[in-house]
Amino acid sequence: DPKLASPLRRGVRRILSAQVSSRDRRLDGGWGYYFRDPDRRVDRWPRMSVSVWQIMALKSARIGGISVPDKAFERSRAFVLGALDADLRAFRYSHDPSWLSQAFATLPGSTSAGLFAMQLLGVERDDPRVDVALDYMAKRLPRQKWRRFSDREFAGNGAGNLYFMYY
Secondary structure: OHHHHHHHHHHHHHHHHHOOOOOOOOOOOOOOOOOOOOOOOOOOOOOHHHHHHHHHHHHHHHHOOOOOOHHHHHHHHHHHHHOEEOOOOEEOOOOOHHHHOOOOOOOHHHHHHHHHHHHHOOOOOOOHHHHHHHHHHHOOOOOOOOOOOOHHHHHHHOOOOHHHHHO
16 A cells, blocks of 8 residues: 555654664664653663564565665564573563563573564575574463463463464
8 A cells, every 4th residue: 555655664763763772782683662762761682582583574575575784684584583492492571680580581482483584584494593493482382271370480481471372
């Protein structure tokens, strides 16, 4: 719909302006929850969830004919791939040290979202990081009837975690 072109371009510009630029490779190319405005707290740690939502939006915009710079995708790809934690054998939700020191250093949805982002960003199937994500997810396939799960089951194993199952 041609009437949507202008608002979509504005949306893409807003997403691009919020992409984190940092010399710290753990941060560069991702997106966080907070706007950069003097009246709100700025969370300097980009999150996998928010970043994948922005990647999806930018990819959709490009498919729809809106111009999106290749550099935005290159930087977001580096962010996503840089979130793979070899010790966890999963993709981090955040590199924030306070998050990583919690009982759950990542969330199941971070790995499934990371895998989806890799597909959107052109990571080939034979890339070993794809197998890491698939292995993580295969160990947490939904096999149970719906009920209220404990934090350990939900955050550690993905049980009942709709975000994990969505991706």
